[in-house]
Amino acid sequence: MADRMSLVVFSGTVDRLFPVSILASGAVANGMDVEIFLTFWGLEAFRKGRPQTNMKMSADYQELAPMMMQLMQEKHVPSWYETLQKAKKLGNVKVYACTMTLDLMGLKKEDLDPIVDGFAGVGEFVDRAKDSKITLFI
Amino acid sequence: MPHVMEVCTMALPVKATKTIDARGSFCPGPLMELIGYIRTAPVGEVIEVLSTDTGSRTDIPHWTQKAGHEFIGVESRGDHDAIIVRKTH
Numbered sequence: 001m002a003d004r005m006s007l008v009v010f011s012g013t014v015d016r017l018f019p020v021s022i023l024a025s026g027a028v029a030n031g032m033d034v035e036i037f038l039t040f041w042g043l044e045a046f047r048k049g050r051p052q053t054n055m056k057m058s059a060d061y062q063e064l065a066p067m068m069m070q071l072m073q074e075k076h077v078p079s080w081y082e083t084l085q086k087a088k089k090l091g092n093v094k095v096y097a098c099t100m101t102l103d104l105m106g107l108k109k110e111d112l113d114p115i116v117d118g119f120a121g122v123g124e125f126v127d128r129a130k131d132s133k134i135t136l137f138i
Numbered sequence: 139m140p141h142v143m144e145v146c147t148m149a150l151p152v153k154a155t156k157t158i159d160a161r162g163s164f165c166p167g168p169l170m171e172l173i174g175y176i177r178t179a180p181v182g183e184v185i186e187v188l189s190t191d192t193g194s195r196t197d198i199p200h201w202t203q204k205a206g207h208e209f210i211g212v213e214s215r216g217d218h219d220a221i222i223v224r225k226t227h
Contacts, residue, residue, distance in 0.1 A: 026166060028173075029169055029170065029197075029201055030204075031205075075162065076162060076163075086170055089174070090174055
């Protein structure tokens with residue numbers, strides 16, 4: 001039974017989505033399973049089409065955003081989404097949408113990016129996270 | 139945690155039969171490419187990962203040994219490293 005990393009993704013800005021996929025990759029590299037719980041702005045960022053168009057950066061660092069984006073393009077850094085797709089391909093990574101946020105925003109599975117595997121309530125997520133070796137809030 | 143930091147500047151006496159060119163790729167890129175490739179590689183194959191990411195010098199040996207494969211060494215080739223491993227199972 002592999003160790004597990006649970007990630008709560010509350011943030012929806014590109015700068016914060018990078019650690020989500022990089023941490024997931026690190027977990028996969030360590031032979032761990034990954035469970036991602038998307039909530040609030042994290043869920044927003046996984047709406048159909050959003051991963052490809054999202055350019056939001058944390059407000060505190062807004063003036064650095066254009067420079068960061070340019071650097072990443074110049075150095076051919078894969079997008080956070082591509083890195084997450086790769087992690088999913090190489091390991092056991094599951095992405096779950098928070099049902100509370102879904103209901104609040106009136107969204108259904110069809111409204112979400114195909115990388116989302118299913119839904120979960122906070123109770124189920126916490127029940128599983130309590131057995132995870134690593135649980136992080138991003 | 140054992141830290142493998144010895145980097146050879148001479149060529150190691152092993153010939154790689156597969157080269158993964160991950161130069162310019164950032165952590166965890168090179169490691170992920172190795173993990174993806176090694177699954178389908180024939181047992182016994184010697185793989186060299188070309189990397190400009192300094193994290194690879196420790197990431198790759200660490201993962202290789204943990205996964206039960208053989209870590210052969212790190213060759214410095216001027217503007218990049220060649221991290222050489224062998225698939226053992």
